[in-house]
Structure formats: C-alpha cells, structure tokens
Amino acid sequence: MEVALSFVVSVFFAVAIYLMLSKHIIRILLGVSIFGNAVNLSIFTAGRLMREVPPFIPEALPTPEVATANPLPQALVLTAIVISFSLFAFLLVLAFRAYQELGTDDTDGMRVAEPEGEPMPPLGY
Amino acid sequence: MAAETIDISTAMLTEPTALGDWLLVAPVGLPILFGAVLVMVRHETRLHAGLAIVGLLLTLAANAALLLQVLADGPQVMTMGRWLPPFGISFTADALGASLAFVATLVASVCALYAMKDIGATGRRYGFYPFLMLLMAGVGGSFLTGDIFNLYVWFEVFLISSFGLLILGSTDRQLDGATKYAILNLVGTTLFLTATAYLYGTFGTLNMADIARKADAMRGTGPMMTLAVLYLLAFGMKAAAFPVNFWLPASYHTPRIVTAALFGGVLTKVGVYALLRVLVMLFPVERGELSGVIAWVAAGTMVLGIMGAIAQSDIRRVLGFVVISGVGVMLAGLALGTETGLTGTILYAFHSVLAMTALYLLAGVIKELGGSYSLHELGGLYRAYPAMGAFALVLMLAVAGLPPASGLWPKILLVRASIEAGWPWLSFAILLTGLLTTIALGRVYILAIWRNRPSDVSADAVAGAPGYGYVSMALLCVPIILLGVYPEPFIRVAEAAASGLLDASGYIGAVFPAEAAQ
Numbered sequence: 001m002e003v004a005l006s007f008v009v010s011v012f013f014a015v016a017i018y019l020m021l022s023k024h025i026i027r028i029l030l031g032v033s034i035f036g037n038a039v040n041l042s043i044f045t046a047g048r049l050m051r052e053v054p055p056f057i058p059e060a061l062p063t064p065e066v067a068t069a070n071p072l073p074q075a076l077v078l079t080a081i082v083i084s085f086s087l088f089a090f091l092l093v094l095a096f097r098a099y100q101e102l103g104t105d106d107t108d109g110m111r112v113a114e115p116e117g118e119p120m121p122p123l124g125y
Numbered sequence: 126m127a128a129e130t131i132d133i134s135t136a137m138l139t140e141p142t143a144l145g146d147w148l149l150v151a152p153v154g155l156p157i158l159f160g161a162v163l164v165m166v167r168h169e170t171r172l173h174a175g176l177a178i179v180g181l182l183l184t185l186a187a188n189a190a191l192l193l194q195v196l197a198d199g200p201q202v203m204t205m206g207r208w209l210p211p212f213g214i215s216f217t218a219d220a221l222g223a224s225l226a227f228v229a230t231l232v233a234s235v236c237a238l239y240a241m242k243d244i245g246a247t248g249r250r251y252g253f254y255p256f257l258m259l260l261m262a263g264v265g266g267s268f269l270t271g272d273i274f275n276l277y278v279w280f281e282v283f284l285i286s287s288f289g290l291l292i293l294g295s296t297d298r299q300l301d302g303a304t305k306y307a308i309l310n311l312v313g314t315t316l317f318l319t320a321t322a323y324l325y326g327t328f329g330t331l332n333m334a335d336i337a338r339k340a341d342a343m344r345g346t347g348p349m350m351t352l353a354v355l356y357l358l359a360f361g362m363k364a365a366a367f368p369v370n371f372w373l374p375a376s377y378h379t380p381r382i383v384t385a386a387l388f389g390g391v392l393t394k395v396g397v398y399a400l401l402r403v404l405v406m407l408f409p410v411e412r413g414e415l416s417g418v419i420a421w422v423a424a425g426t427m428v429l430g431i432m433g434a435i436a437q438s439d440i441r442r443v444l445g446f447v448v449i450s451g452v453g454v455m456l457a458g459l460a461l462g463t464e465t466g467l468t469g470t471i472l473y474a475f476h477s478v479l480a481m482t483a484l485y486l487l488a489g490v491i492k493e494l495g496g497s498y499s500l501h502e503l504g505g506l507y508r509a510y511p512a513m514g515a516f517a518l519v520l521m522l523a524v525a526g527l528p529p530a531s532g533l534w535p536k537i538l539l540v541r542a543s544i545e546a547g548w549p550w551l552s553f554a555i556l557l558t559g560l561l562t563t564i565a566l567g568r569v570y571i572l573a574i575w576r577n578r579p580s581d582v583s584a585d586a587v588a589g590a591p592g593y594g595y596v597s598m599a600l601l602c603v604p605i606i607l608l609g610v611y612p613e614p615f616i617r618v619a620e621a622a623a624s625g626l627l628d629a630s631g632y633i634g635a636v637f638p639a640e641a642a643q
Contacts, residue, residue: 020312025304032311039318046326073325076274080318083281087311090288094307098300113302113379121438121568122500125576 005045012038025095025105032091036084040077047073138207146203148194149216151187152226152265155180160258170249174241177254181234184261188227195223196621200635202271210271210636211332217271219632221471221622225398226268228475229391231604232482233261235597236387239486242593243383244293251293253381260286260387267395271636273321274331276399280314280363287392290384291376302379309372313362320355323348334636336407337629344410353411356403357419364396364452367425373449374433378441378498382489385441389448390482394474397455404459405467405626412462420460424554427453431558434565438500440488443569444481447524450558451477457539457555461546467623469538472615476531476608480523483601487513487520490594491573500569505578513591514574516598521566523605526559531608534616 012034019031047070055068099105102112159180166172195201200219204210218226237257244253263283270276287310291303321331327347328336343349358369365373373393377385404412412419430450437443451473458470488498494510495503507514523530536555543551608615625631634640 025308028308032308032315035312035315036318039315039322042319043322043325046322076325079274079278083278084311084315087281087285087307090285091307091311094288094292094300094304097295098304101295101297101300107305110301110304112297112300113305114375119438119501121436122572125504125572 001049001051002045005041005049009038009042009045012041023107025098025107025110028107029088029091029095033084033088036080036088040080040084043077043080044073136209136212138204138209138213142203145194146201148187148191149201149203149218149269152184152191152230152269153216153262155184155187156258156262156265159183160255160262163255163258164252167250167252167255170246173249173254174237177237177258178234180258181230181237181261184265185227185230185234188223188230188265191218192220192223192227192618195220196618200625200632202635211330211335214275215271215332215334215636216269217334217632217636218269219622219625219635220618221398221401221626222268224471224618224622225394225474225478226265228478229264229268229394230261232390232478232601233257233264233387235486235600236383236390236482238600239386239489239593239597240381240383243381243489248293248381252289253293256286256289256293257387259283260290264391264395268398271333271632272331273324273333273336273403277314277318277321280317280395280399283392283395284310284314287388290387291380293381293384296379298379302376305372306376309362313359313369316355316362317359320352320359323355324352327352332636333402333407334629334633338633338637340407340409349408349411350414353404353408353415356408357400357415360396360400360403361422362396364393364400364456365426365449366396366422366452366456367429367449370426370430370449370452374442374445377445377448378439382441382485382492385444386482386485386489389444389485390478393448393452394455394478397452397459397470397474400456400459401467401470401626405462406629406632409462409627412459416460416462419456420548420551423453423456423460424551425453426450426456427558428554428561431561431565435561435568440491440498440500440503440569440573441485443565444484444488447484447562447565448477448481450562451481451524454536454539454555454558457543457551460551461539461542461548462627463542463546464620464623464627465538465545466542467626468616468619469535469542471619471622472538472608472612473532473535475615475619476523476535476605479601479605479608480520480531483516483598483605484520484524486594486597486601487517490516490591490598493594494591495573500572502579503573504576506574508577510591512595516595516602517570517574519602519606520598521563521570523609525563525566527563529606529609531605532559533609534612538616 016031016035019027050069053068055071057064202217204213204215206213260283263279266279292299362369427450434443434446455470458466523532526532526536540552
C-alpha cells in the first residue's frame with residue numbers, strides 16, 4: 001500500500017514540477033495545485049495506512065486491540081486541503097485579474113513591476 | 126462504569142487552565158478579535174484606525190508581559206484542547222519567540238499609526254486594518270507556537286493576509302508583483318509542508334519539544350539530513366535567502382509604502398525565526414554538517430543583495446535589496462551556530478525589524494515631500510526639511526551598521542563569532558556588506574536629500590505635512606538609538622534566546638514538566 005501511494009506521490013511531484021516550470025501562469029497554478037495534492041498524499045502515507053480498521057478503542061481497554069488506522073494524518077490533510085484550496089482559489093482570481101489588467105499570462109511578458117531596459121541609476125549630481 | 130476505571134490524567138489536562146496561561150494566546154487572540162470586530166464595522170471606516178491601534182497596543186502590552194514573564198521564569202507553555210503534549214497543540218513562548226513577537230508588534234503599531242495618513246477611506250473600505258490585524262495574528266502565532274504543523278497553519282494565515290495587503294489598490298504593478306509573490310510563497314510553504322510530512326513519518330510527532338528530545342535517538346535511522354535540507358530550502362525561500370530570493374525585489378516595492386514597511390520589517394524575519402527554531406533546536410547535528418552551505422548562502426545573500434541595491438534607482442527597490450542583504454547577515458550567525466553567532470543573529474533580527482520598517486516609512490515621507498521615489502527626480506529635501514535629513518541620517522547609519530545606531534553591535538558580535546569559528550572570509554563578507562550598504566544608502570542620501578533639486582524637475586512638487594511620518598519615525602528611532610548606545614539589555618535578551626535554542630532542555634522541560642521533574 002505504501003509503495004503504491006509513494007509511486008503516486010512521486011508522479012504527482014514530477015507532474016507538478018514540470019507544470020511549475022512552464023511560462024504560463026495558468027499552467028503554473030495547475031502545477032501548484034497538484035504540488036499541494038502530492039504533499040497531502042505524502043502526509044497521508046507518512047501516517048499508518050490501514051484498510052478498514054477504524055481507530056476505535058473498546059470501552060474497557062486503554063489502547064486499541066489491533067493496529068488501527070492513524071487518524072492524525074487525516075486531520076492534518078484535511079487542514080492542509082482547506083488551506084491550499086482557499087489559497088488556490090485566491091490565486092486563480094489573482095491570476096485572472098492580472099491577465100485582465102496586463103493582457104498576458106506569460107510570465108516573460110509580465111514586466112510591469114520590474115520593467116525591462118530601465119535607465120541606469122544616477123551616476124553623479 | 127468501566128470508563129471511570131481508566132485514568133486519563135496521564136493523557137489529558139484535568140485542571141482548568143490557569144488564568145496567567147491565557148497570556149500566551151493573547152498575542153494571537155487579541156489581533157484576531159480586533160480583526161473580526163474591524164470586519165464587522167467595515168462600513169464605519171473612520172473607526173478603523175483607532176480600533177486597530179487600540180488592538181495593537183493591547184497586543185503589544187500582552188507581548189511585553191509575556192516577554193517579561195519568559196525572561197523571569199523561563200519558557201511558558203499552554204496546551205490547547207485538554208490533550209497533553211505531544212497530542213495537544215502547545216503554545217510555547219521562549220525568549221526568542223516572545224522577543225521577536227514583541228518587536229514585530231511594536232513596528233506593526235507604528236505602521237498602523239502611519240497608515241492613518243497613508244491609507245485613505247478606500248483602502249480602509251478594502252480592509253487594510255483587518256488584514257493588518259490578521260497578519261499580526263499569523264506572525265504572533267508563528268513566533269509562539271510549539272507545534273510544527275501549527276507553524277504551517279500560522280504561516281498560511283499571515284500569507285493570505287499579506288496577499289490582501291499586497292494587492293490593496295489593484296494597480297497593474299501590484300497585480301504583477303502580487304502574482305509572483307503569491308505563487309512563490311505558496312510553493313515555499315508547500316515545500317515546508319512536504320518536509321513536515323516526512324518529519325511526521327519519521328518521528329510520529331509534530332510537537333517541537335518532543336522532536337527535539339527524540340532527534341538524537343532517530344539520528345541513525347531517520348532521513349534527518351533530507352529533513353534539514355528541505356526545511357532550509359523552504360524557510361530560506363520565506364526568508365529570501367540567495368538563490369531563492371527573487372520574489373522579494375519583484376514584489377516588495379509594489380504595495381502601499383506602509384505595507385512594504387511592515388513586510389520588509391517583519392515577514393522575512395519569520396522565515397529567519399523558523400530557520401533558527403528548526404535547524405538549531407531540532408536538527409543541530411545536521412545544521413553543523415550544513416554549516417558550510419549555509420555560510421555560502423549567507424555570504425551570497427548579503428553581498429549580492431546589496432549589490433542589487435546599488436543598481437537600483439527607485440528607493441523602494443533599493444530597500445527591497447537591503448532587506449535581502451540583512452537576511453544574509455542573519456544567516457551568517459545560523460551558519461556559525463555558536464552562542465555568540467546566534468546572539469548576533471537574533472540581535473540583528475531586532476535591529477532589522479525596527480530599522481527596515483523605519484526606512485520604508487522614511488521612503489514614504491520622501492515620496493510625500495519630494496513627489497517621487499525615483500533618485501533621478503528627487504533632491505532639495507534637506508533644505509526644506511532638515512528634520513527629515515536627520516531621521517534619514519540616523520536610519521541609514523543604523524542599517525549600514527555604523528554608530529550610534531542599532532546595526533553596530535550585532536555586526537560586531539557576528540564578525541567576532543566568525544573569526545572565533547575560524548571563518549575570516551565570512552567576517553570579511555559581513556564587513557564588505559557594511560561598506561556596500563554605506564555606499565548604497567549614502568547614494569540615496571546624497572541624491573534624494575542632500576543635492577539640490579534637479580533643474581529639469583519642477584520645484585513645486587515639494588509639498589505636504591509630514592506629521593504622521595515624523596512621529597512614526599521618531600517612535601522607531603527611540604529603540605534604534607537605544608540599541609545603539611545602550612545595547613546591554615537587548616544583548617542579554619538575545620543571549621537568553623540563543624542559549625535557549627542551543628540548549629533546548631528548558632524548552633523541553635516546560636512542555637513536559639512531569640518528565641523534567643523525574
């Protein structure tokens with residue numbers, strides 16, 4: 001199970017990095033989104049992976065009888081999903097606004113904040 | 126009933142939280158509370174500034190009380206949700222976190238004051254002050270949390286608030302700068318989360334004190350070096366360390382000047398704080414092995430950063446590069462890892478928070494009086510506003526590391542530490558950076574303030590009353606000069622913070638008091 005998920009995580013990372021190396025904002029954003037999911041899956045893999053063993057403890061016992069699924073990674077992943085989803089939504093709107101205002105989604109063309117061919121700073125006075 | 130036979134006192138808090146412990150969450154809770162109130166009264170924009178300043182002053186008072194308590198009694202801990210550590214999230218304030226939270230809140234209060242002038246009704250309608258409060262909640266949480274996943278959450282809290290502040294005004298430049306800032310910082314925090322996933326897989330715990338005490342036992346089996354390098358990359362990105370720093374000069378000059386002041390002062394220091402916390406406290410052996418790499422990163426950051434500043438003609442972009450070079454100086458102490466070096470780093474962090482914020486506010490005042498940020502167009506300000514010339518001189522001496530201002534002592538500590546550690550080239554890099562900073566800012570001083578106004582620029586652009594700007598800068602100059610002429614108390618706090626990092630037993634003992642007692 002871990003091996004299969006590790007494989008999936010590595011594919012996700014590869015796809016994410018490939019997309020993030022692109023010049024177009026929208027592809028970068030898709031890469032960032034996949035990157036976040038790769039990390040979520042790796043958090044999930046970092047805990048115990050179990051099939052159909054819920055982490056319940058019988059009332060009379062202080063610890064579970066058998067090895068159970070680890071609930072903590074699920075809580076962590078849930079938090080991370082919510083955060084990365086909200087940031088991704090913000091980034092999508094920001095990228096759309098930037099595309100509207102700047103007329104391009106090519107990062108090479110987005111040179112408003114750092115214009116190309118600026119004059120030299122004053123060399124004397 | 127069977128449940129009564131199980132003794133839960135080993136896993137859960139059975140006593141109510143002591144009243145004094147609430148002090149630990151006040152630096153986070155108060156800004157969130159005031160941020161929520163500010164959102165509720167978002168249409169009553171004239172109330173915003175007053176409410177925010179009151180909120181920040183209360184937060185500042187809570188931070189000061191917390192810092193005094195930490196200095197007197199050692200690290201303070203409050204655990205959430207009744208689960209004892211390592212299961213509950215522990216807020217843990219030690220000298221490092223509490224002092225940085227105090228300094229950050231101090232400059233945020235000054236920024237809120239300056240914003241009364243800088244942010245108009247539209248900016249307040251768009252939520253400048255709520256964003257400011259939530260940003261400070263995130264920053265305070267980052268400094269005070271004792272749980273590494275919780276640190277990630279606070280990073281995201283101040284990240285999303287910083288996006289809001291960055292695009293306030295929605296000009297083309299801001300959208301362009303914010304896009305780069307947002308994407309690269311999101312990638313940085315996602316890398317941080319990647320490292321945290323591996324950390325959890327390795328240790329099975331996220332509590333920093335728990336990790337620190339288990340690190341020695343895991344060293345043979347766990348991928349400790351991978352973790353340390355991932356954290357170095359992720360937090361290095363956050364702190365704007367070379368070569369992952371180029372998002373900063375692309376974006377920090379675009380927002381309103383008060384936002385830039387807050388970012389330049391506070392946000393990179395959160396990255397430096399996280400680097401110190403994770404690499405020095407959790408992975409000291411790996412930090413030792415990486416020290417050569419960190420030293421080269423530090424030297425590259427400070428020297429190339431300040432060379433970037435010399436090449437700029439816009440004051441805000443000069444300052445963006447000066448922020449980067451300051452991060453390099455702080456990383457030098459991280460590379461050395463000795464108590465003197467870390468004291469220098471922490472003292473430099475105090476200085477940098479104050480001085481960079483004050484310099485950005487100075488740039489705001491220059492813009493207000495001179496009508497431009499460009500060194501091509503500015504000039505003639507000294508004659509019209511000699512007081513501003515004095516403020517500028519003090520602040521530029523501070524950042525260049527010259528007496529009588531605050532930059533001198535941390536640099537002396539760092540130079541001494543790097544010579545003691547047998548790395549004279551690192552001390553040379555620090556001194557060279559000081560020289561280049563003097564040149565870069567001296568050039569700004571001469572061109573923007575000292576020289577006569579260029580003849581091709583109309584003279585009547587000079588106008589305005591710099592009242593708020595002067596008050597804000599004066600408020601920041603007080604601690605800056607105090608740090609320069611009477612550094613003893615500041616050095617003592619920084620030393621306490623550095624020794625607390627190097628010997629985490631006090632931190633661990635505060636989180637696990639029962640085991641410390643045995």
